[in-house]
Amino acid sequence: AQSVAQPEDQVNVAEGNPLTVKCTYSVSGNPYLFWYVQYPNRGLQFLLKYITGDNLVKGSYGFEAEFNKSQTSFHLKKPSALVSDSALYFCAVRDPNYGGATNKLIFGTGTLLAVQP
């Protein structure tokens, strides 16, 4: 079955330190991978995506993600965390069972990032 795993329910990091939010996936074929962020009582906002090409993808708000095919991972990273980065982060992969134009996504369970001042 196609799936996405976010092994950490919560990640705590001090402001100014680097952060990593982990994501692993299991899909058939080449994966299309996404990261979204959700601030309290808000909808999801797109951060970045990997389709093909360079394994290091840069996105919004200084975030980047590293695609690793051999480890089937797509970890979200930022060199220096801000208190305002505190939010819920979701990793997602396109469901390959739905071909063509419909980009149905499979989401992970989410990781709460808490950045302490």
Place this chain on the structure above:
Amino acid sequence: DVKVTQSSRYLVKRTGEKVFLECVQDMDHENMFWYRQDPGLGLRLIYFSYDVKMKEKGDIPEGYSVSREKKERFSLILESASTNQTSMYLCASSVSGTGWTEAFFGQGTRLTVV
């Protein structure tokens, strides 16, 4: 700026009521989606639509139905609300493409069924 608007931020309904959640997008997107979000379960797809009057079941369609009479509007219907449908509901839309277009989300509707 792209926009997906859900008609209510908070909703309280009684068990057995018929509930309508409305979603409108102004981006002329072909695809629209309804998810529910529950702690520890992430987002689960209820229904989606890839064209007007077209719909497909997602992973958890039981107890729900949808309607898409116009391209910009996608409605989620709870035929007879139950307490286990208390949740955050998120609508999303995306342009039809080759699978790598990102989805845009509404602000969510927090539904409480009492």
